[in-house]
Amino acid sequence: MIMDIKIAIRRLRVTFSKNEILKGVTVDVYKNTITGFMGPSGSGKSSLISIINRMIDFEDNVRIEGEVRIDGQSILDGGHDNVELRRRVGTVFAVPIPLPRSIYENIAYGPRLKGIGDRATLHYIVEDSLKKAFLWDEVKDRLGISALKLSGGQQQRLCLARTLALKPEIILLDEPCSGLDPISTAKIEDALSELKKDITIILVSNNTKQIARITDFAAFFYLGELIEYDATEKLFTTPSMKKTEDYIQGKFG
Amino acid sequence: MRINPRFTNKLVHIGLNLQAFFTVGILVIIVAIICFKGFPYVNFEFIFAYPQDMGRIGGIFPSIAGTIFLVLLSILLATPLGVGTAIFLTEYTKESVFTKIIRFGVESLAGIPSILYGLFGFIFFVIKLKMGWSLLAGVLTITIMILPTIIRTSEEAIKAVPRNLRIVSYSLSATKWETVTKVVLPSAIPGILTGIMLSVGRAVGETAAVIFTMGSSLRLPTSLFDSGRTMAVHFYILAREGISMEKAYGTALVLVVSILLINILAYYLMNKAISRYS
Numbered sequence: 001m002i003m004d005i006k007i008a009i010r011r012l013r014v015t016f017s018k019n020e021i022l023k024g025v026t027v028d029v030y031k032n033t034i035t036g037f038m039g040p041s042g043s044g045k046s047s048l049i050s051i052i053n054r055m056i057d058f059e060d061n062v063r064i065e066g067e068v069r070i071d072g073q074s075i076l077d078g079g080h081d082n083v084e085l086r087r088r089v090g091t092v093f094a095v096p097i098p099l100p101r102s103i104y105e106n107i108a109y110g111p112r113l114k115g116i117g118d119r120a121t122l123h124y125i126v127e128d129s130l131k132k133a134f135l136w137d138e139v140k141d142r143l144g145i146s147a148l149k150l151s152g153g154q155q156q157r158l159c160l161a162r163t164l165a166l167k168p169e170i171i172l173l174d175e176p177c178s179g180l181d182p183i184s185t186a187k188i189e190d191a192l193s194e195l196k197k198d199i200t201i202i203l204v205s206n207n208t209k210q211i212a213r214i215t216d217f218a219a220f221f222y223l224g225e226l227i228e229y230d231a232t233e234k235l236f237t238t239p240s241m242k243k244t245e246d247y248i249q250g251k252f253g
Numbered sequence: 254m255r256i257n258p259r260f261t262n263k264l265v266h267i268g269l270n271l272q273a274f275f276t277v278g279i280l281v282i283i284v285a286i287i288c289f290k291g292f293p294y295v296n297f298e299f300i301f302a303y304p305q306d307m308g309r310i311g312g313i314f315p316s317i318a319g320t321i322f323l324v325l326l327s328i329l330l331a332t333p334l335g336v337g338t339a340i341f342l343t344e345y346t347k348e349s350v351f352t353k354i355i356r357f358g359v360e361s362l363a364g365i366p367s368i369l370y371g372l373f374g375f376i377f378f379v380i381k382l383k384m385g386w387s388l389l390a391g392v393l394t395i396t397i398m399i400l401p402t403i404i405r406t407s408e409e410a411i412k413a414v415p416r417n418l419r420i421v422s423y424s425l426s427a428t429k430w431e432t433v434t435k436v437v438l439p440s441a442i443p444g445i446l447t448g449i450m451l452s453v454g455r456a457v458g459e460t461a462a463v464i465f466t467m468g469s470s471l472r473l474p475t476s477l478f479d480s481g482r483t484m485a486v487h488f489y490i491l492a493r494e495g496i497s498m499e500k501a502y503g504t505a506l507v508l509v510v511s512i513l514l515i516n517i518l519a520y521y522l523m524n525k526a527i528s529r530y531s
Contacts, residue, residue: 058423086423
């Protein structure tokens, strides 16, 4: 089966002040798959995804070299629009950060920025996004309450729904389940498995079991270098690098 | 010898209670005296009638109106300017020598005695720009006087908004301006409102800077170029020149009650803002 490449990363080198965080990484992320980026802290996996949505622009003293293309279009040269890019590439952060407003207004935030003001359309988007994030049944009767009143697991699904409301092509999740209980984690994982039909998903995680459970492809990073990248099944059963094997077996990390 | 910690604890507890009681007590005494002395003279006529014979008889309506005009216009002018400066300093510039100079300037301005603002307003607006003693000169002077407070408090309030909220807003495809107006400012409203309230208090109670710039005409100002007086100025002149202590206390009572009402209104608005955005 030949798969379409959604994100092509070539010889990507990132330096913070004088620290080289990524040392020439080349990866293809395939369309409508879940791709896992794993590795111990300091491996550069989070920096890598913050380039794909250009959230890295909010850090100081960063130097980026190399090439990142989405659907063949470079996102590193000046010819693209970051606002437009972040509509196409959604982000879910490690810690759920609801905006201090109601559940409904959290979801409607992105669509409103796009200029969608029609009530019926907004209602539809809110309901649809919450359903896709497996949160609708729990909150449908109290959309007007503050999002800060939800539990941590619900807040994280709210953040996923909020991202979905922009109808992104790509979603980046940076250790989205690090603070969640197993049941909330399972709900997020179920949601992601459904979503990959339409969306390309990159999941950064330290949890190798989670990567093994739900990703199609997995990449192992270590100290800014891509050690191994393969289909998840292959990588977890017969890794070709010793380092990968040690990491998967929990010998370091 | 070691003092028994439980004894110390008791002592501190009593001490702190006394201090709090003392602070509130002084306030209560001041308000009580003003109420007691002023209450007999405040009635419908006092509030809505014009003063006669320098204020010995009649009411204080023009000075109530003068106060409202001066304070309202100054706040309306100073708030967008001050909040805008605060947004610029916190969101649109990086820390540099330039921002340090602006901040130093703002802080120095906050420490200047109001009489100097009055003098400046008199020389610049009243004489140089030929505004004469007028509501306009008063408004401009008071605006300059309260700007530092609004800038500083707004800046602190904006800085206190967590960086995470901004990051989330950007990640949802907001521009900087959208992030500032839709996320940062709503969260900072309670703090900004506090600064505005402090400024209202300063403007309502100001005498020196007002006398120098707005003058002390007893007439009702009907245009920006009319002179007029505020309640504080009216009170000052009545008391200082021994015109009528009774009317002075009556004016003081109206002044205190209006400040109280403004504060209650502000707290109400603040709670509404907080409950909406949390």
